[in-house]
Amino acid sequence: MSGLTPSAALREYAFWLERQLADTYRVRAFREAAAVADALTETPKNEAEWKALKGFGPKTAAIAAAAAEGRLHESLAKRRAEGAVSLDPAGDDLRALLRGDLHSHTIWSDGGSPLAEMADVAEALGHEYLAITDHSPRLKVARGLSRERLVAQWEEIDQVQQGRGMRILKGIEVDILAEGALDQADDLLDRLDIVTASVHSDLNADAATMTRRMVGAVSNPHTTVLGHPTGRKLRPDGSWRAQSSFDAELVFAACAMFGVAVEINSRPERKDPPLDLLLVAKEAGCLFSIDSDAHAPGQLDFLTYGAARAVEAGIDPERIITTWPLGRLLEHAKRRR
Incomplete structure (x- = not known):
């Protein structure tokens, strides 16, 4: 017996696809089918009836029908078995010490899933806190949040928070503008729990x-x-988009001076900053934040990649603010406001 409802089976399949950076449109089919399954008042009797539902295709219908019959579809069983293997065993011990994630995106900007779905998966992964950090206004290509939309998002966070043990933090990934200013009004930034710049x-x-x-x-x-200090990114052809040039010693000295954590971005196509700069930041006495930069629920599990990179650089877990308890983290975030 699988013990999964049809919608849960479809969402789990989507999770494993996201964890492997599958195409967004392919993943969306499973999450949209799960939403349809949740809304049903009567369970279809067989695979053909599932397939007849709007939004269902051969694969989604087969997975849902198997779950309705108490079975685990072979394709989901295969994904689950593959997912049982750590993304990077070198990061497993440190990953167990991480309490949360300070960089994630939802459909409010350029993420692929609703806020509640991101929170559900983060909680299932054992997070004690998750910061929702959708983009700021100037990044129009990513549907950056205006002042009004950011405030509206806070209302949704308050609603989604109800009844949860995990804390959903109000955050933003704010653009750094040409002269170093932040792309959001100070009065709003002052009300946020976390600001990733x-x-x-x-x-x-x-x-x-x-x-x-x-x-x-x-x-x-x-x-x-x-956030992701160099901006480098792996292209589909395997080459790297060149990283930005800056005085790393000066920038990281400023981070250490002001208590700003250097993000260890866990996305496999970023790995930012690279090892040489991680070591410069470590030598400068910086704090660090291991973050997923997740744009889909399954990507929240990318933290293991970031943990492995921190281990490679020999960074003391005590200097990683995402190992800290929530109270200490929030006190630190507001230390200069």
Whole structure:
């Protein structure tokens, strides 16, 4: 017996696909089918009836029908077996010490799933807290949140929080603007639990310009985390998008001075910052934050990748703020406000 409802089976299949960075449209079919299954008042009697439902195809119908019969479909069983293997065993011990994640995205900006679904999976993974950090207004390509939409998101967070043991933190991934200012009003930033500041534009600017921008953001009293510092990204052909040039010693010295954590971005196509810069940040005395930068629920499990990179760099877990209890984390985030 599988013990799964049809919707739970479909969502689990989507989770394993997301964990493997499968195409968003392919994943969406399973999550949308799960939503249809949740809304049914009568369970279809066989696979053909499942397939006749709007939003269902051969694979989704087969998985749902098997779950309705108390069976685990072979394709889901295969995904589950593959998922039982750690993403990176070198990170397993440190991953067990991580209490939460300070960088995640939902359908409010460029994520693929609703806020509640992200929270459900984070809680199932054992998170004590999850920061929702959708993008800020200037990043229109990622549907950055205006002032009004950010406040509206807080209302949804309050609703989704009800009845949960895990804390959903109100956050933002705020763009670092040309002169180092943050792309959101100070009064809103002051009300957030977590502010992750990242550069998303003009990544090829000269080193002096990038250094000035990053130090400006790090010195802002609202900034909690410096997100994916180099902006590098793995292309489909296996080559890397060039990382930004900046004075790493100066930027990381500023992070250490102001208590801003350097993000160890766990996405496998980012691995940002690379090892050489991680070691510079470590030598500078920086704090760190191991974050998933998840854009889908299954990607929340990417933390193991980041943990493995922290282990490789020899970073003391005590210097990783995502190993801290919630109270200590929040006190630190508001230390200069």
